[in-house]
Amino acid sequence: MSDTETEIEEQAPEKLPLDAWHRAQGGRMVPFAGYEMPIQYEGIKAEHDWTRSSVSLFDVSHMGQLSMSGDNAAQELEKLLPNGIANLGEGKMRYSLLLNDEGGIIDDLIVTNAGPHLALVVNGACKWDDIAHLREHLPDEITLTHYDDFALLALQGPKAADVLESIIPGVGDLTFMTAGLFKFKDQHVWVSRAGYTGEDGFEISIHEGQVEDLANALVADERVKPAGLGARDSLRLEAALPLYGHDLSLETDPVSASLTFAIAKARRETGGYLGHAATISRLDGGSTHTRIGLALEGRQPAREGAFVYSGDEQVGHVTSGGFSPTLGHPIAMAYVQNPYCELGTDLEIEVRGKRLPAKTVPFPFVPHKYHRKGA
Template identity: 50%
Template sequence: MSADLSDLKKTPLFNLHEELGGKMVPFAGYAMPVQYPLGVMKEHLHCRAEAGLFDVSHMGQVVISGEDADYLLEKLVPGNIVDLKPGRIRYTQFTNDMGGILDDLMVTKRENDLFLVVNAACKAQDVAHLLHHLPMDLELVELSDRALIALQGPKAAAVLARFVPAVSEMPFMSYLEDEIDGVPCYISRCGYTGEDGFEISLPEAEAERLSRLLLAEDEVEAIGLGARDSLRLESGLCLYGHDIDETTTPVEGNLLWSIGKRRREQGGYPGDVIVRTQLADGPTRLRVGIQPEGRAPAREGTEILDRNDDVIGTVTSGGFGPTLGGPLAMGYVATEFSKTGTEIFLSVRGKKLPARVAEMPFVEQRYYRAAK
């Protein structure tokens, strides 16, 4: 039985989700499918083995255009946007004056503008943030008439290449504009499952027809939010509002890889002094992977203890990893406990359960890498 959806926004694929038997739940103000009749476990494993289709139309899509748009956006994020080549994508974060993360986002540099994809729960505040900080002569357009779908999995490229042959040669984190069955689409080779795959921005009026077209391919199944969460958790990827938020910096969030050398040295974004201090001295806490030793999962909010029962951190995401074959979690611990293999304990329902700090990703990421 689906939850009461009367006060929720609906994506252009809402009717298709219901037709496919999706169990609809509230998520970021939208009615979204948490699973289909296949079930979360099988959906997860199907995406790891073949290809899954996700509705991510609740995400925000924004275009910024005008002179020096890349330079001006770079003043709001620690990522290197200026040196990004046209047709390439970069993951970065909006930061506040304390270095905390207001949202994380994908930035694509196109020939004449920047294309941003931001989180659903943050898109209104992100647009307001951009309008407040960017000069008036830049144009900002929210693409509210476009849907967004993600085709993810080891067979995603083979499936999409039947409609758009050029995608076979796209590098990871690159962008292409092409047609799928006559419909102009923005195609990005990226995703949030740890698998190869694509995110496809398309006119909302064509979203259901093209989704049906892809679902008709033998390798493709519809995948809900439940499996999307377990896939990203196995891949060690942050969920905004849980693993990163306004109180966590990119350094604490273990996102140093997203800040290039020039940006580390020069700064020039909100909170850069705090971030650079943490880069120099180390943070007091760090996001780590956590591997419980038993079978009991540790959910968000679980306290992390040391051997003496002192609280040293908190779990921010946790559950069962179908590919891993056991429970897994991530969370923040005091830095002295952050080394891989460190013994820690989880306070689960009044019991002190053993665990250890684990390398992330828990399951190997299989993003596309072109043969050398």
């Protein structure tokens, strides 16, 4: 075998536990985050619209599922994240950010107080770097476990609670950003009421040996259809949820990324986490660009990398963009110089040598429909 053939073999994407299942369901597979993943089944728009009206099943098993345990695990994790973890109640979830010394975003993640340990879900493309970062900075007394034999399914849509309650009783009592341990056919599964679509929904962590049984049980319900990466991306764009590697990177920070809610107010003064000095400097006016929303006229979308203009001056660039099936026109997220971020500002985006009119609009583009406590 030649060196080139060896390199290609080494770089071949991994297969999901449900790989054969996706193909049998008609999924078109593409490389993504080191895995072969379904981008669509019957079509991106059809899957997008079905998620908005009924329930879609997404396979997100490429994500990294980790746990941290040991004395003072929460306090040690707080040294790496800008928000509070030690005050997180059992079964509660929190969005957070891994930062470097300069306040750059290594990854965004979800932390859950799972009782005996902290559960972390990190992005698939970043998980090995995240694990290395955590191992480097956590003391030896903290045990970090990677559950690489567990799959993760996301059930998303307005009918998700009714569907999942019929299969896993008790999950309907969860509210947005809460989680718990349940049973599916006498097997323990970890269920959280969260997701990446802006719709109500759940993520179910289950051993790879039982995931096909769960997937089959879910799609046996006529309200549920499988959906791929394409619809997941258009839904998260409408929800204005940033995607690491596109809207977030080491070159972005919590302030410019419009994620200051992930910086605990108490810790803005006390600090104590990696990247604190740089983050506070930007909070005090040291950030020059901000992630904002743009609505475009017509039907031609602006994609990642397109330049944003005010008159003849280039004032920013698009990081995510596409046509919004729900709104019926293109939308985009972009980093734009602060003087041009005020809502209602008229700008232009250059697409294929042509300037498209755009206007700054608030996040999210489509209202979130999370099932919050007390709602």
